[in-house]
Amino acid sequence: MSNRVKTTQLVHGDRRLNKPQNGAVHEPSNNSVLFEFDDVSELEAVFQGKQAGHVYSRSSSGSAVALQNMLSDLEGGAGAVVFSTGMAAISAMMFSLLKAGDHIVVSQFLFGNTRSFMQTLGNFDIDVSFVDVTQANNVQNAMQDNTKMVFCESIANPVTQVADLSGISEVCAQNEALFVIDNTMTPASMLDAKSFGASIVVSSLTKYIGGHGNVLGGVLVDLGNFDWCCFDNISDIYKVSNTAQWGLTQIRKRGLRDMGGTLAPQSCHQLSVGLETLNMRMHKTCSNALALAQFCEAQNAIKRVHYPGLSNHPHHERAREQFSEQYGGILSIELMDRIDMRAFINAMSLIICSTHLGDTRTLILPAATTIFHENGPQQRAAMGIDDMLIRISVGIEDIEDLLGDITQALNIAESQDS
Incomplete structure (x- = not known):
C-alpha cells in the first residue's frame, strides 16, 4: 500500500486540527483535574453526553482530545481514545466490548503480555482460540456462532510472521465479527489498516509514535468500517444518535472512565511532539x-x-x-x-x-x-x-x-x- 501519511500532515496536525489558543503550534498540557461550569445545566448536559466538554480528567481533557484528533486523522478514523499504555488500550477495549460466553479468535504469535491477558480473559468465561493468522482459512475454521472478534498483530514480535490482513478481513465481514489489528509494529506511515477493512486498530504509543523511550501511552482508533448495529454487546445507554460512535462511546465509558487507564496530559503533549518526526x-x-x-x-x-x-x-x-x-x-x-x-x-x-x-x-x-x-x-x-x-x-x-x-x-x- 502507498504511504498516505505525509510528513507535512504530521508536523502541522496539532495546530490545524486543534487550533491551540494564543497562536501556539501545540496544544498545551492542561493539568487541571476538574472543570468549572457557569450553568449547572451545561454540567448535566456534558455528563449525559448531550454536549461536548470535560467534567473530570480521568475521562477526558483538552490534552487527550487533541492527541486523539491527530491519531484518528492519521488513520482516517471515526474517532480515537488514548490510554496510559498499549496494554491498557487492549484490556479496556476487550473488557468493554466482550461479555461472559463470548468467543474470540487471536493470533498464536501474540506478544507475551498480550497473550497473557488473553489467558486472563478465560477467568471471565470468555473463550479464546489461538490460531496461525498467516493463513486466513485457520481463522475461518476457528469461527463459532458466538465469535465476536478477531485480534492479531500486523507483524508478530519477535519472529516477524505477517498476518493475512485481506483474508482475515473477509472472514470477519462474512461472520459480522470485529477485526482488530495491533499495528504497533506498523504505524500509519507503514500500514493503511482502514483499506484492509479493519474495524479497530490499537497501538502502543510508547513505541514508534513517541519514538524516544521517554513516555508511555496507548491508543484505540475506530476506523469506521464496522456496523455497530450488528454488535449485540452494546448497552442501550451507550446507543447514541450517531451509530458509528456506539463502540467508542461504550469504550470511553466502561474502558476509560470506569477502569481508569488515563493518559496524563503531559504525556499527551510529549507524544504529539514525537508524532511530528514519525x-x-x-x-x-x-x-x-x-x-x-x-x-x-x-x-x-x-x-x-x-x-x-x-x-x-x-x-x-x-x-x-x-x-x-x-x-x-x-x-x-x-x-x-x-x-x-x-x-x-x-x-x-x-x-x-x-x-x-x-x-x-x-x-x-x-x-x-x-x-x-x-x-x-x-x-x-x-x-x-x-x-x-x-x-x-x-x-x-x-x-x-x-x-x-x-x-x-x-x-x-x-x-x-x-
Whole structure:
C-alpha cells in the first residue's frame, strides 16, 4: 500500500486540527483535574453526553482530545481514545466490548503480555482460540456462532510472521465479527489498516509514535468500517444518535472512565511532539533494519535471520504489498550453536541490551528468557521462538556504526568459543 501519511500532515496536525489558543503550534498540557461550569445545566448536559466538554480528567481533557484528533486523522478514523499504555488500550477495549460466553479468535504469535491477558480473559468465561493468522482459512475454521472478534498483530514480535490482513478481513465481514489489528509494529506511515477493512486498530504509543523511550501511552482508533448495529454487546445507554460512535462511546465509558487507564496530559503533549518526526524516523529505521538483516544473513556465525524485508522470508511478498514497501524495525537472529548468545550480546558497545522497541536507539535482548519467559517452552514453540532467539529493535544510528558493532561482537563471541 502507498504511504498516505505525509510528513507535512504530521508536523502541522496539532495546530490545524486543534487550533491551540494564543497562536501556539501545540496544544498545551492542561493539568487541571476538574472543570468549572457557569450553568449547572451545561454540567448535566456534558455528563449525559448531550454536549461536548470535560467534567473530570480521568475521562477526558483538552490534552487527550487533541492527541486523539491527530491519531484518528492519521488513520482516517471515526474517532480515537488514548490510554496510559498499549496494554491498557487492549484490556479496556476487550473488557468493554466482550461479555461472559463470548468467543474470540487471536493470533498464536501474540506478544507475551498480550497473550497473557488473553489467558486472563478465560477467568471471565470468555473463550479464546489461538490460531496461525498467516493463513486466513485457520481463522475461518476457528469461527463459532458466538465469535465476536478477531485480534492479531500486523507483524508478530519477535519472529516477524505477517498476518493475512485481506483474508482475515473477509472472514470477519462474512461472520459480522470485529477485526482488530495491533499495528504497533506498523504505524500509519507503514500500514493503511482502514483499506484492509479493519474495524479497530490499537497501538502502543510508547513505541514508534513517541519514538524516544521517554513516555508511555496507548491508543484505540475506530476506523469506521464496522456496523455497530450488528454488535449485540452494546448497552442501550451507550446507543447514541450517531451509530458509528456506539463502540467508542461504550469504550470511553466502561474502558476509560470506569477502569481508569488515563493518559496524563503531559504525556499527551510529549507524544504529539514525537508524532511530528514519525515518517522520518520510520524511514531511517526501516532502511537500517533491512541493511542490518542483509548483513546478518551473510555472516557465517548467524544461522537464521527473521525479517520480512528479506526475499527468503515466507511472507516477504505479502509484507511488500501490505506495508508500503517498508518492512519494519524489528528483526530477530539465531546464532550458530557454537556461538554463545550471552557473550555476543554482552560484547555490544553501541547497541543497548534492554527491553522496549521502537526507540531511536538500537536495542537487543534474548527473547525466550526475558519477554517470553512466562509463556513457557510449549507456547514459545508454537510461536516459533527458539530458546536462543535474539531480538533486535533497530534505531536511527548511522548504519556503518551498527554493522561495526555487530561485527566486533561476533568476533569477540567467536574468539571465546575457540
